[in-house]
Amino acid sequence: MATIYDVARRAEVSVATVSRVLNGGSVDPVLAERVTKAVAALRYRPNLVARSLRTQRTRLWAVIISDVRNPFFTDMVRGIEDVASAEGYSVVLCNSDEDEAKEADYVDVALAERMAGVILSPSSYRAAHVNSLASAGCPVVLVDRELDGVRADAVLADNEQGAHIATKHLVEQGFERIACVTGPREYSTAAQRLSGYHAALTEAGRDADESLVRFADFREPGGHAAMQSLLDGPKRPDAVFVANNLMTIGVLRCLTERRLSVPGDVGVVGFDELPWAELVRPTITTVGQPTYEEGRVAAEALVRRIKNPNAEPTRTVLPTHLHVRESSVRGR
Amino acid sequence: MATIYDVARRAEVSVATVSRVLNGGSVDPVLAERVTKAVAALRYRPNLVARSLRTQRTRLWAVIISDVRNPFFTDMVRGIEDVASAEGYSVVLCNSDEDEAKEADYVDVALAERMAGVILSPSSYRAAHVNSLASAGCPVVLVDRELDGVRADAVLADNEQGAHIATKHLVEQGFERIACVTGPREYSTAAQRLSGYHAALTEAGRDADESLVRFADFREPGGHAAMQSLLDGPKRPDAVFVANNLMTIGVLRCLTERRLSVPGDVGVVGFDELPWAELVRPTITTVGQPTYEEGRVAAEALVRRIKNPNAEPTRTVLPTHLHVRESSVRGR
DNA sequence: TTGTAAGCGTTATCAT
DNA sequence: ATGATAACGCTTACAA
Numbered sequence: 001m002a003t004i005y006d007v008a009r010r011a012e013v014s015v016a017t018v019s020r021v022l023n024g025g026s027v028d029p030v031l032a033e034r035v036t037k038a039v040a041a042l043r044y045r046p047n048l049v050a051r052s053l054r055t056q057r058t059r060l061w062a063v064i065i066s067d068v069r070n071p072f073f074t075d076m077v078r079g080i081e082d083v084a085s086a087e088g089y090s091v092v093l094c095n096s097d098e099d100e101a102k103e104a105d106y107v108d109v110a111l112a113e114r115m116a117g118v119i120l121s122p123s124s125y126r127a128a129h130v131n132s133l134a135s136a137g138c139p140v141v142l143v144d145r146e147l148d149g150v151r152a153d154a155v156l157a158d159n160e161q162g163a164h165i166a167t168k169h170l171v172e173q174g175f176e177r178i179a180c181v182t183g184p185r186e187y188s189t190a191a192q193r194l195s196g197y198h199a200a201l202t203e204a205g206r207d208a209d210e211s212l213v214r215f216a217d218f219r220e221p222g223g224h225a226a227m228q229s230l231l232d233g234p235k236r237p238d239a240v241f242v243a244n245n246l247m248t249i250g251v252l253r254c255l256t257e258r259r260l261s262v263p264g265d266v267g268v269v270g271f272d273e274l275p276w277a278e279l280v281r282p283t284i285t286t287v288g289q290p291t292y293e294e295g296r297v298a299a300e301a302l303v304r305r306i307k308n309p310n311a312e313p314t315r316t317v318l319p320t321h322l323h324v325r326e327s328s329v330r331g332r
Numbered sequence: 333m334a335t336i337y338d339v340a341r342r343a344e345v346s347v348a349t350v351s352r353v354l355n356g357g358s359v360d361p362v363l364a365e366r367v368t369k370a371v372a373a374l375r376y377r378p379n380l381v382a383r384s385l386r387t388q389r390t391r392l393w394a395v396i397i398s399d400v401r402n403p404f405f406t407d408m409v410r411g412i413e414d415v416a417s418a419e420g421y422s423v424v425l426c427n428s429d430e431d432e433a434k435e436a437d438y439v440d441v442a443l444a445e446r447m448a449g450v451i452l453s454p455s456s457y458r459a460a461h462v463n464s465l466a467s468a469g470c471p472v473v474l475v476d477r478e479l480d481g482v483r484a485d486a487v488l489a490d491n492e493q494g495a496h497i498a499t500k501h502l503v504e505q506g507f508e509r510i511a512c513v514t515g516p517r518e519y520s521t522a523a524q525r526l527s528g529y530h531a532a533l534t535e536a537g538r539d540a541d542e543s544l545v546r547f548a549d550f551r552e553p554g555g556h557a558a559m560q561s562l563l564d565g566p567k568r569p570d571a572v573f574v575a576n577n578l579m580t581i582g583v584l585r586c587l588t589e590r591r592l593s594v595p596g597d598v599g600v601v602g603f604d605e606l607p608w609a610e611l612v613r614p615t616i617t618t619v620g621q622p623t624y625e626e627g628r629v630a631a632e633a634l635v636r637r638i639k640n641p642n643a644e645p646t647r648t649v650l651p652t653h654l655h656v657r658e659s660s661v662r663g664r
Numbered sequence: 665t666t667g668t669a670a671g672c673g674t675t676a677t678c679a680t
Numbered sequence: 681a682t683g684a685t686a687a688c689g690c691t692t693a694c695a696a
Contacts, residue, residue: 001469003673003674004674004675005673013683014682014683015673015674015675015683015684016676016682016683016684016685017683019674019675019676020675023675026681028681028682031682043468045443045444046673046674047385047446047672048444048446048674049381049384049385049390049446049673050385050672050673050674050675050688051673051674052381052674053379053381053672053673053687053688053690054673054674054675054687054688055674055676055688056688058381060424060445068409068410068413069403069406069407069410071403074401075401077400077425077427078400078401078427081427085437090424090438090445091424091425091426092392092425093409093423093424093425094422094423095410095413102417105417106422108377109380109422111377112377112378112380113381113392114379136333136375137333249608252611253611256611274608275401276581276608276612279581279584279585280608280611280613335688335689336689336690337689345666347667347668347689347690347691348666348667348669348691348692349665349666351690351691351692352665352666352691355691357665358665359665359666360665363665363666378689378690379688379690380690381689381690382672382688382690382691383689383690384672384690385673385689386671386689386691386692387672387690387691387692388672
């Protein structure tokens with residue numbers, strides 16, 4: 001591959017001049033023309049590795065998410081991508097698979113590659129990885145989940161509000177024994193969604209009943225098992241609020257297997273949009289997060305953080321919306 | 333951030349020795365110990381940018397796919413990721429959005445960043461981008477789609493066979509007027525799936541009827557429009573084979589809107605697995621590709637290509653499987 | 665086994 | 681405005 005020296009030689013100028021043409025310094029139009037021609041003729045592309053070493057910065061972001069296959073994250077990644085490419089960054093997608101060790105590996109790579117910044121949806125409730133980024137001076141933005149005792153920008157959905165409207169909706173539909181399947185207690189999202197559920201019940205003058213709550217793992221089999229356990233429990237629920245999309249699938253599978261009708265036997269509201277929520281019969285009521293928007297906002301926060309490393313951390317909370325569909329509506 | 337010189341100074345050895353410790357050269361255990369301690373104390377991480385410049389190779393792959401939100405690709409990406417990280421590579425995910433210009437941009441980035449290799453699911457039927465990678469000596473593996481006149485490794489599903497078994501199944505179920513919604517004629521996948529459809533009809537002793545074939549765009553609205561056009565056409569189909577997952581959604585939406593029952597009025601088989609195929613009523617019969625496996629195989633091909641740039645290009649075809657569900661089965 | 669020094673391809677400083 | 685050259689942080693001959 002051609003280097004800047006090859007271009008300089010062909011254009012009969014110095015490498016400094018070539019560099020100026022490439023980076024917009026002031027140079028005589030005649031020389032500039034010669035350089036441009038030589039660049040084209042040699043199909044020269046500046047070596048970004050060398051440029052990065054010299055300038056001490058790269059155009060790469062690491063986006064570390066816990067599950068590439070979850071539509072929630074793919075949508076978010078698109079939001080990030082769009083901002084990134086508009087700002088001249090490329091996105092390195094890292095799939096931590098809810099595995100703390102993998103997450104640590106990717107953080108190491110981001111640091112070793114001297115990436116310009118990191119967007120992280122933590123797979124761990126511990127702050128260690130974020131702190132090692134922060135102490136290395138690498139800009140970080142947290143997305144989806146927040147971490148105790150971490151000073152970093154964060155972009156979150158309004159989980160408590162979302163869970164609140166979902167539960168309130170079930171109350172209003174006349175369901176009596178409303179259960180909740182949430183995620184691991186250590187995660188802010190799981191805790192906040194549970195707390196919104198509790199708040200809505202309290203507001204309706206009902207006592208919280210812990211035998212109607214299950215802590216699962218945010219995955220499909222976890223949701224399935226939690227629903228089974230609820231159905232086999234002392235107090236059989238007539239409705240359930242499920243705290244994420246994957247677990248909602250598990251819950252629905254369980255209900256199908258048991259030949260229980262939705263919403264006749266059990267009403268269902270799920271957190272997170274499902275791409276096929278409208279296609280399933282019954283259609284599924286969901287609490288939608290603005291996922292693409294979350295990605296965009298996080299990316300914009302990262303851009304700001306890179307430009308101004310010492311600004312106060314920001315915490316952006318985005319509203320959620322209830323999409324009422326068939327699974328939660330008592331027709332008759 | 334600490335450099336190799338800081339480590340050398342602290343360990344009281346030369347930078348060469350530090351480098352040897354880091355890269356597994358032979359060095360006196362006593363010195364090695366001092367180096368290891370200094371590395372830990374300084375929290376030293378080798379600068380991969382500098383290493384890349386010096387060694388003239390990076391540990392980055394570009395994976396350029398046409399739609400991050402299509403579950404087909406996210407599954408594939410996981411297969412790629414798993415191999416990549418086992419081999420010490422990181423994956424830069426690029427979403428070309430079926431846009432030829434975006435694809436070109438990402439190819440440029442891959443070249444400029446001197447990435448170790450590229451896995452590409454082409455968003456264009458033209459060979460230009462692959463050729464510019466090839467002429468720059470950048471290892472490329474094509475996945476999902478193949479391109480005319482391109483000498484590169486390719487990993488594909490057996491599209492013709494998949495379409496064949498799908499169509500044959502519809503014939504066996506007693507459907508009379510079996511339509512086909514395929515993708516743009518220029519894409520190998522669309523052509524091969526159409527050809528499998530034709531072959532199965534011929535084999536069943538039926539004449540191909542072009543009024544039952546539609547070329548759409550592999551997207552949901554395209555599938556929807558194609559189904560409408562079929563229903564409004566001269567010969568109303570009683571079954572349809574749809575050549576990808578997104579278009580299958582469009583087709584199903586159309587049938588729902590028209591209040592046609594599946595499979596009573598129209599039988600449906602879709603190409604590509606749908607994560608919710610089991611959850612919809614009726615459940616959807618699909619031709620599944622081994623998507624994760626395709627990613628793995630493509631990644632392994634890239635590893636080989638990087639090690640041996642001059643080997644003959646390989647073409648791997650992976651089998652598909654028919655998952656018979658309710659949408660194609662005539663019960664009574 | 666260890667150290668010295670050249671060089672990877674840029675950009676930026678400093679003369680001119 | 682232009683050019684010579686040092687420097688970015690590493691690996692790797694080559695010498696000792």
